[in-house]
Amino acid sequence: MADINLRKARSIIRKTLEKGSEMELKPLSVVVLDAGGHVIAFEREDGASPGRFAIAQGKAYGAVMLGMAGKAQMARAEQQAYFMDAMNGLFGGQVVPVPGGLLVRDKKGAIIGAVGVTGDTSDNDAEAGLAGIAGAGLEGEA
Amino acid sequence: MADINLRKARSIIRKTLEKGSEMELKPLSVVVLDAGGHVIAFEREDGASPGRFAIAQGKAYGAVMLGMAGKAQMARAEQQAYFMDAMNGLFGGQVVPVPGGLLVRDKKGAIIGAVGVTGDTSDNDAEAGLAGIAGAGLEGEA
Amino acid sequence: MADINLRKARSIIRKTLEKGSEMELKPLSVVVLDAGGHVIAFEREDGASPGRFAIAQGKAYGAVMLGMAGKAQMARAEQQAYFMDAMNGLFGGQVVPVPGGLLVRDKKGAIIGAVGVTGDTSDNDAEAGLAGIAGAGLEGEA
Amino acid sequence: MADINLRKARSIIRKTLEKGSEMELKPLSVVVLDAGGHVIAFEREDGASPGRFAIAQGKAYGAVMLGMAGKAQMARAEQQAYFMDAMNGLFGGQVVPVPGGLLVRDKKGAIIGAVGVTGDTSDNDAEAGLAGIAGAGLEGEA
Secondary structure, eight states, rough: OOOHHHHHHHHHHHHHHHHHHHOOSSOOEEEEETTTTTTEEEEEOTTTTTHHHHHHHHHHHHHHOOOOOOHHHHHHHOOOOOHHHHHHHHHTTOOOOOTTTEEETTTTSEEEEEEEESSOOHHHHHHHHHHHHHHTTTTEEE | OOOHHHHHHHHHHHHHHHHHHHOOSSOOOEEEEETOEEEEEEOOTSSSSSTHHHHHHHHHHHHHHHOOOHHHHHHHHHHOOOHHHHHHTTTTTOOOSSTEEEEEEEETOOOOEEEESSSSSSHHHHHHHHHHHHHTEEEEEE | OOOOOHHHHHHHHHHHHHHHTTTTOOEEEEEEEEESEEEEEEETTTSSOTHHHHHHHHHHHHHHTTOOHHHHHHHHHHHOHHHHHHHHHHTTTTOOOOOOOEEEEEETSSSSEEEEEEOHHHHHHHHHHHHHHTTTOOEOOO | OOOOOHHHHHHHHHHHHHHHTTTTTTEEEEEEEEETOEEEEEEEEEOOOTTHHHHHHHHHHHHHHHHHOHHHHHHHHHHHHHHHHHHHHHHHTOOOTTTTTEEEEOOSSEEEEEEEESSOHHHHHHHHHHHHHHHTTOEEOO
């Protein structure tokens, strides 16, 4: 399994922020986690609210722990809110079931990490994150 | 970015309590947080229930962490309850998504802190808090 | 049992800060709790570090929960560190066994609340707090 | 009070990693927090163990919450272990009282944030962090 190294993680963040700027989104915060859910890199743009690390990390952490990206998590939360509540309890409150939590896959489809984006609407967060992952030459799933 | 100093925080609390008294509200409790969500000052009026610090702080803390005042949080909770549940998990249960959590902004619109008011109805709490922030010469958002 | 009302709590805080200023201490933070360990009032002076609410509250909360002021707690911690660790576990980490956690007693010696002071050395914190309690016409124990 | 913006935070991290490389240290992880203890940016070098975010953040978070850098925290822990245990309880386990937690000050000496460095010996971590803060044109305290 190829890992996301620091160089790749920086590239994902930089490309996500560039996309956010191009889309004229509010200040974004972006985290990149490895396949074990541990933080490789994070950046919060000036003007973002102070709690953005926790939100970005929760979006990405839930994605990698459940093997399910934000859109699929949201669909599940809308059908079975108590299930996502239970996941939240299991993972210490670090699951945020909305778009903006993205899985990163290698060529064979194996999950090698996750990206969490927060700051604008959930859909815009996800769009910027997908562009960031693609910009780093990897395949993302929103 | 101008901070809220202790003198301003005292003024916000005193003016909020005066407004509550003028509106004949139940005993109020008022907290003032800085831009990082840390307590500058708090007062609980005689006759208020003992848990009021936590409620006031949760209203204000959620506002500053999310960059979203109580009314916007309540709207989001009504649309997507599981999202506000997730925020609560992330921030250790310290998010209370109802009116009475108010953002304080400087002249340029930057968030410089938050005020949490609790004791009467959420809408009355918010009205008293807005008056308190204005009375201290600052701009509030309910 | 006479309670500490908000007027008395304000007076304790104001007198403690005046004493600190007179002793030329670093910026102080002062909390007043009721006999159930719940916050009545708190103030943090400009320039104090952001974590001071938690420290002041922990000093006072441990004092009221254990019925033992900061100096007695410190003596116990020095003899039996594991005992104070256990108390910390029981009370959710909110016990700080050093001077600056003061009990407030009524005329008959009953505990009616506690004061937590932090910002300078523990001994100076305690001295300022004792002066503040006395200045409000109550009897303190450091 | 001047804040640390994202550009400055990136610069602190890049310069700290360069210094670590120059000193031939093991892979480092570096976090930059704002004056309220909230994450602005973080990077973990390839080969570092997965728990490094928590360690870096604990070093920096304790420094900013207590207004005391790692070396002063370590001295206090050596004199009064139960005091630093109590601080850990208060701040949810996020206090790591060893060198590598550095305060960042503005021209007037006010604390504007903190840096946490981990990966090599605590003293080497601190030395790399001081170089990183200086390299970004700010004043650090180890």
